[in-house]
Amino acid sequence: MTALSIPGDSLFGIDNLPYGVFSTAGTDPRVGVRVGDHVVDLAKLLGEDVFAQPTLNSFMAQGRRRWAAVRARITELVGGEIAAEAVVAVDDVTMHLPIAVADYVDFYASENHATNLGRLFRPDSEPLMPNWKYLPVGYHGRSSTVVVSGTDIVRPRGQRKAPADAAPTFGPSVRLDIEAELGFVVGVGSPMGSSITPDEFAEHCFGVVILNDWSARDIQAWEYVPLGPNLGKSFATSISPWVVPLAALEAARIDTPVQDPTPLAYLRGEEKWGLDVELEVEWNGQVVTRPPYGRMYWSPAQMLAHTTANGAAASTGDLFGSGTVSGPEQNQRGAFIELTWGGAEPVTVAGERRTFLEDGDEVAISATAPGPNGTRIGFGEVRGRILPAVMPG
Amino acid sequence: MTALSIPGDSLFGIDNLPYGVFSTAGTDPRVGVRVGDHVVDLAKLLGEDVFAQPTLNSFMAQGRRRWAAVRARITELVGGEIAAEAVVAVDDVTMHLPIAVADYVDFYASENHATNLGRLFRPDSEPLMPNWKYLPVGYHGRSSTVVVSGTDIVRPRGQRKAPADAAPTFGPSVRLDIEAELGFVVGVGSPMGSSITPDEFAEHCFGVVILNDWSARDIQAWEYVPLGPNLGKSFATSISPWVVPLAALEAARIDTPVQDPTPLAYLRGEEKWGLDVELEVEWNGQVVTRPPYGRMYWSPAQMLAHTTANGAAASTGDLFGSGTVSGPEQNQRGAFIELTWGGAEPVTVAGERRTFLEDGDEVAISATAPGPNGTRIGFGEVRGRILPAVMPG
Structure with a gap:
């Protein structure tokens, strides 16, 4: 026996107490808690096969109780x-994709991000579309390319056309970017x-991960009208290996920014689901x-309510992303296209000039939230x- | 023993010899051939557990050979x-969803349909977007709401805003439509x-179904900028229960219409994958x-090549729709929004005036193709x- x-x-x-799926040398992936x-x-700790x-x-799938x-x-x-024998050092494990992803939907819930992208993609129009403050705009992404942190990302190829x-x-993306999301x-x-x-959110949502929605902006800008992003995003989406239970985020729950106009009834609830x-x-x-993240306009409870408002099924393993988290300041922008203003304002990274991602570059997104009694989660x-x-031939 | x-x-x-999944009273779903x-x-016929x-x-997943x-x-x-005991009458079986759907992508490959929808959704712009003749435009749909033929479709609710x-x-869609696709x-x-x-298509594509991409046009028109269709489509997609093997469609293979401009190299192949x-x-x-279907601009081989051109994974059970099949004539349009020109030109259906779908309406889409020796598939x-x-409360 041992004390941790x-x-x-x-x-x-x-x-x-986040959950993940781990293995050690020569063993099968199984559920652990960090x-x-x-x-x-x-x-081993609980003696239950479900783990x-x-x-x-x-x-x-067993539910909130x-x-x-x-x-x-x-x-x-x-x-x-x-x-x-139930304890392994975190340095000795390999982490795996913690969930079998059913449907994957990505939203666009930061007003700052949506405004910045609107200015960059549609400089001659109003940056926010007329629907943006009425509904959490989102689209379905590719489930099979959701990968766990640490997976290398092969630069995607695709069609792009400068104005x-x-x-x-057709060729390798030259505007490869990240989107920092939950x-x-x-x-x-x-x-x-x-x-x-919205008030049923905690009955359905198991937990939260960090998500990087890798984005090839040149491919995206050419393909996305009128049916939305496809190959500019579908090559890879990375998530963190530890799923933080919603129950661990009680102290992080805050109000969203004021929503004006007032959302329609199906998007309203009594519970606070902004997250600090x-x-x-x-x-x-x-x-x-x-x-x-606390500046996000739409809450995850509203995103899930919207996703199912038309009667669409939700499934165990569904994953939805918040969309890029961007605040109002330049050093709060969660995508490099915003940070460098479309590549026009390079940043210096470890002594080198950068606009978009170069081969060999590495990005790590971390996150913390307030816990009880002054702790951090x-x-x-x-x-x-x-x-x-990888080019053919 | 019996002769069929x-x-x-x-x-x-x-x-x-299409494949499907069937059950009879009191038995589990299993694979059959019609x-x-x-x-x-x-x-029972082959004595193999895989069926x-x-x-x-x-x-x-076992592959083409x-x-x-x-x-x-x-x-x-x-x-x-x-x-x-290996034979059941088709009238005595219940058919089930034949595949576990992995990723579902829907394309937009009919020039007539894309042009008609462009005119209806964006009357003040060029109907075809600049990218349309360079790439098969598509978007990811919701896998969990792909259902088998015969499943009732509950009219979706959602946000809609007339100009x-x-x-x-928020309320029930009043412009509920179909999209006839493969x-x-x-x-x-x-x-x-x-x-x-494109020339590897037959190594990967197992077969073909008829697909109805139910569409709520009022929800879609309001939500779809800039990230594409979501709740206007995600409530249900129906497919036929019998998967026609690609090998049964040899006699149906034709050239696509002339593609001008010539597609980029990754979309070109030697094989004909237009389908009559x-x-x-x-x-x-x-x-x-x-x-x-023979008028479709982009072939399914091009659609699959495009989907994976950026390195995105493809999976056993992936489903992709062609997009609405529409020909140049009014009575060849595969969506009611086109058939009735946005509701402005009602049609008479079984003695009643129709623009979009009313409660209780039923739609059946069938399809045939040439087989060998003058037969039809x-x-x-x-x-x-x-x-x-269904309204709350």
């Missing part, structure tokens, strides 16, 4: 002595023909921006490195 | 006497970072339009009936 040492300032203290710098093997699985989906009961039991057990070009050409994981779905209200999460983006090891990080494009 | 009787003019003759008006239970499963995915071998073996066996309205309102099922995927060429498939749309029992049909919207 947890530094007092750990971002993975007893109030966090405590300090330890990973606790839940199948001896390569994704969280089966556990997530069960999530609460397991969290309470883990809290109780890891505060005492537990079997030594001055007579015709498009991702919300659906544990309990809803059947086709029904809808989830601070993101930080490192480009080749240098912090370049700190996007404040850590989300860990989502990290990825750019590999050169 | 197959009428000489059957659309499900020995040259078709022969005339019979369903042959493949697990005793509730989807085609495991079989599809295996698909050919199974097809040859079925052809040989059903031409002789087979065990009576004259000061603000949007759907292509991926059997063998491709890993992230690689791409599929005739669709027919019945609205409350009356044929209202006969869209010609049937796709069966995709059918759905509109139920009234």
Whole structure:
């Protein structure tokens, strides 16, 4: 038996307890919970098969009462002595994609980001579309290319056409970008023909990850009318390996900014689902921006309500992204196209001039939120490195 | 033992042999092949567990050589006497969704449809966007709401705002429409970072279904800028239960219309993948339009090549729709918004005036293609009936 040492300032203290899927050399992926710098093997700690699985989906499908009961039991057990064979050092594990992704939807919920992108993509029009303050605008992305932090990102190829070009050409993207977001994981779905209200959010949402919606701006700008982004985004979306339970974010819940006009009834609720999460983006090891999630216009509860308002089914494993988190300041912008204003205002990163991502560049996005009693809740990080494009022949 | 009787003019003759998933009273869903008006239970016929499963995915993942071998073996066996317990009458089975849908992408590959929709949605602009003739425009749809023919469709609710309205309102769609399409099922995927060429299409595409991309035009028109369709489409997509193998469509392969400008190299191939498939749309029992698939500008081989051109993974169970099939004539338009020109030119359906779908309306889309030796290959049909919207409270 062993007692877990947890530094007092750990971002993975007893109030966090995020879930992930890990393996060690020669073992199969299975569910663990992070405590300090330890990973606790839940199948061994609790003796339940639902945790001896390569994704969280089966556990997530069991619902909120069960999530609460397991969290309470883990809290109780890891505060005492537990079997030594249930504990692995976080440095000794490989983390895997924690969920089998069902449908993936990405939103566009930051007013600053939507305004900046509108100015950059449509300089001759009003930056915000007329619908933007009435509904959380979103689109479906590609589920099969959601990957876990640490997965290398091969620079995508595609069609792009600068306004001055007579015709498009095909080749590696030269405007490869990130979008720093939070991702919300659906544990309990809803059947086709029904809808989830904003105040039912916590019954359905299991937890939260950091999400990097890699974006090839040149491909996106050429393809996106009229049906939205496709290949400019579909090559890869990275998420952090630890799913922070919604229950760990009680102290981070805040009001969203004032929503004016008042949202339609199906988007209104009594519960606060703004989240005071601070993101930080490192480009080749240098912090370049700190996007404040607390400024997001639409809450995740509103995003889920909107997604199902038409009767669309929700499923265990659905993932939805918030859209780029950008604040009002230049050093709060969550995408490099905003940070460098379309490439016109380069930034210096670790001594080098940068506009968009170069081969070999690495980006790590981390996040923290207030926990109880002055502690901080850590989300860990989502990290990825750019590999050169693969060209045929 | 029994010999199967197959009428000489059957659309499900020995040259078709589509696969589906069926059950009979009190039995589990499993894979069958349709022969005339019979369903042959493949697990019983061939004694293989891969067919005793509730989807085609495991079989599809086995690849093209295996698909050919199974097809040859079925052809040989059903031409002789087979065990009576392997045969069920088609009227005695319930058909199920034949595939577990991985990613679902919908294209926009008919020049007539894209032009008509451009005129209706953006009357003050060029109807075709500048990118349209350079790439098959498409977007990701919602996989979890792909349903099998016969599933009732609950009228979706959502936000809509007519140009004259000061603000949007929320309620049942009043412009509920269909889109008559073909759907292509991926059997063998491709890993992230690689791409599929147009001439590799037959190695990856298992077969073809009829697809109805139900569309709420009022919701779509308000929400779709700038990220494309979402709730106007995500409530339901219906597919026919029988997946026609690509191998059954050899006689239907034709050139696409001339593509001018010449597509970029990654969209070019030697193989013909235009398909001479005739669709027919019945609205409350009356044929209202006969869209010609042979007029589609982009081939499905080009659609799959484009989807993976950026290195996005493809997966067993991926489904992609062609987009609405519309020909140049009024009675060849595959969506009611085109057929009635935005509702301005009502049609008479079974004695009643119609613009968009009313509660209780039923739509059935069928399709046939040339087979060998003057025969016809049937796709069966995709059918759905509109139920009234469910309002809260």
